[in-house]
Amino acid sequence: MSEVRENLNKIKEEIEAEVKACGRKAGSVKLLAVSKFHSEEEIEEAIKAGQKAFGENRVQEAYSKFSNLKKTYPDLEVHIIGQLQRNKVKKAIEIASVIESIDRIELLEEIEKHAAAMQKEVQVYFELLTGEDSKSGFASEEELLKAIDFCSKGKTPHIIPKGFMTMAPFTDDKEKIQASFRRLIKLSKKAKEVYPELELSELSMGMSGDFPIAIKEGSTQVRVGTAIFGERNYNKDK
Numbered sequence: 476m477s478e479v480r481e482n483l484n485k486i487k488e489e490i491e492a493e494v495k496a497c498g499r500k501a502g503s504v505k506l507l508a509v510s511k512f513h514s515e516e517e518i519e520e521a522i523k524a525g526q527k528a529f530g531e532n533r534v535q536e537a538y539s540k541f542s543n544l545k546k547t548y549p550d551l552e553v554h555i556i557g558q559l560q561r562n563k564v565k566k567a568i569e570i571a572s573v574i575e576s577i578d579r580i581e582l583l584e585e586i587e588k589h590a591a592a593m594q595k596e597v598q599v600y601f602e603l604l605t606g607e608d609s610k611s612g613f614a615s616e617e618e619l620l621k622a623i624d625f626c627s628k629g630k631t632p633h634i635i636p637k638g639f640m641t642m643a644p645f646t647d648d649k650e651k652i653q654a655s656f657r658r659l660i661k662l663s664k665k666a667k668e669v670y671p672e673l674e675l676s677e678l679s680m681g682m683s684g685d686f687p688i689a690i691k692e693g694s695t696q697v698r699v700g701t702a703i704f705g706e707r708n709y710n711k712d713k
């Protein structure tokens with residue numbers, strides 16, 4: 476058995492064990508395999524082991540790997556999870572159906588413009604900055620709510636506001652990690668009260684080091700890279 480397949484099976488078992496342990500419904504937490512800095516060959520191993528949803532940080536990298544893979548595996552689902560520049564939006568939505576790193580209104584305007592031209596629907600997650608290690612995300616909850624408001628006015632018919640994303644700080648302090656997830660949950664509850672017409676049902680939180688905590692707190696999607704594909708080699712030019 477390949478290492479990727481083995482790791483993937485192990486993570487899926489761990490997710491389901493945690494889901495069961497906290498009395499949640501089986502299958503209620505989705506696994507996004509974060510394949511940034513990993514090769515097409517490694518991704519293909521994961522695909523062959525049954526994985527369909529992948530997360531990438533950088534648009535160019537996502538595009539070069541997945542435009543190829545999608546020819547062979549048309550039902551792959553690509554999520555952009557890293558900070559997105561306005562000039563990369565068009566390419567991002569050519570390859571990805573989900574953008575999880577919405578951190579300003581300007582991005583929503585740009586996504587709507589290109590999605591309308593391509594006659595495509597794009598799912599978005601609003602990212603909240605809750606840990607000092609993340610480079611993206613709304614620093615202010617008020618600004619994040621304004622961005623949701625922007626999508627509630629019928630101005631963005633090609634954007635589907637799916638939910639929220641955050642990255643907890645890299646620390647062994649479980650309470651700090653919990654606090655980060657709880658801030659996101661609190662904000663999501665508030666947003667759902669104010670905008671009941673929007674779906675906003677997803678909570679993308681939890682990574683290799685902290686996904687069991689995230690599941691306990693209510694995550695609906697964990698984004699796991701290292702525990703599936705191994706350490707990333709940042710020196711490799713990708």
Ligand SMILES: *Cc1c(COP(=O)(O)O)cnc(C)c1O
Binds near residue numbers: 556642682683698
């Ligand atoms: C890289 C990354 C992940 C995956 O991190 P691992 O620790 O390798 O599991 C998840 N979410 C975001 C936003 C990332 O940038």
